[in-house]
Amino acid sequence: MSNALSLPVNLSLGSIEEYVGAVNLMPRFDAEEERALARRFREEDDLDAARQLVLANLRFVVHVARGYMGYGLPLPDLIQEGNIGLMKAVKRYDPDVGVRLVSFAVHWIRAEIHEFIIQNWRIVKVATTKAQRKLFFNLRKFKNRLGWFSQDEARAVADELGVDVSSVYEMESRLSNQDMAFDAHAEDDGDEREVAPAQYLQQVNADPAEVLAEREWESREQERLSAAIEELDERSRDILASRWLAEEKLTLHDLAARYNVSAERIRQLENSAMKKLRKTLAAPA
Known part of the structure; x- marks a missing residue:
């Protein structure tokens, strides 16, 4: 509905005083007129009726938005978010419930303003639950004095x-707490200086050269391991693969049954193969 409404009062034009003056001149409706407009919109999808309901209550949005000026955010932005809440309320308003639109809309207006404040009061959100x-x-x-509770x-x-x-x-x-730029430089003058997080926070593996070197080392070691395994006899390769590399690893008894030997013999073959691998990998590349 909000995309279809074209409001004649625009927060981006003129001053906030001019906007407030314009919305205060919008006609008001009594309860019966309000219900009639709401029914036209609800039953006939009459967007002009919805538009009149929104315009008539813009002054109330201004009143609600002024109550949130203590958060340091521009009043026009607060009003704009409140207007979105008002339009959502008009869309959901049921005239047969028996309450005035303004009483129903206050929840939606405040909800939009609250969300805007939470998202924009600080760089890092201070309230999520x-x-x-x-x-x-x-x-x-509740804070009736300076200092902590x-x-x-x-x-x-x-x-x-x-x-x-x-x-x-x-x-x-x-x-x-206050927001601080991640890479802000401390001022040289003054006794009290705040150190920017960039000066004491370090991301692990943030150096591209170190990341590349580590990847190359891992790749070489993987190639050496593969080559060392290929030097083993077929049975030893199968035992190691079945015991350590397979998705469903086999037990000593499983392999003993496969090769018709004892489980102890499989353990000996496994240990011998592992020693050969360690010796090969320990040799200079």
């Missing part, structure tokens, strides 16, 4: 939100 999201959007109102305060927050105390401490720590 349901409990973490609940803490992220509620923790600030005491044990009693953390326990009170956990009880009110229905989460673990450990989750409260973890989210408090995440909210207190």
